[in-house]
Amino acid sequence: QVQVVESGGGSVQPGGNLTLSCTASEDLIKTYAMAWYRQQPGEERHLVATITIGNSPFYRQAVKGRFTISKDSTASTLYLQMNDLKPADTAVYYCNKVSAPFVPWGQGAQVTVSS
Numbered sequence: 001q002v003q004v005v006e007s008g009g010g011s012v013q014p015g016g017n018l019t020l021s022c023t024a025s026e027d028l029i030k031t032y033a034m035a036w037y038r039q040q041p042g043e044e045r046h047l048v049a050t051i052t053i054g055n056s057p058f059y060r061q062a063v064k065g066r067f068t069i070s071k072d073s074t075a076s077t078l079y080l081q082m083n084d085l086k087p088a089d090t091a092v093y094y095c096n097k098v099s100a101p102f103v104p105w106g107q108g109a110q111v112t113v114s115s
Contacts, residue, residue: 003104017047022080045094
């Protein structure tokens with residue numbers, strides 16, 4: 001069964017940076033458009049950034065200019081570089097396909113931004 005594993009979360013002060021990684025089994029990242037999602041406290045999970053098979057990115061307005069999505073298909077790894085983090089970015093971050101059917105969701109990476 002295809003699996004995704006997110007890593008790289010942590011606690012930072014406002015203005016700090018983090019890079020999340022998502023490793024996937026099989027050829028998931030090479031074969032499908034992929035996305036980072038986040039679930040903030042008390043809210044439903046929503047899309048943050050996407051990347052196509054051809055490496056074209058898309059960003060939610062709230063993170064545009066601060067986050068960068070990228071991938072290494074040979075390493076089956078998806079990345080999310082997050083700069084200038086804000087308290088509103090506090091969330092659990094997940095990776096998965098852009099569209100259904102989704103693979104089983106991983107445990108996510110907790111990102112906490114506070115002073």
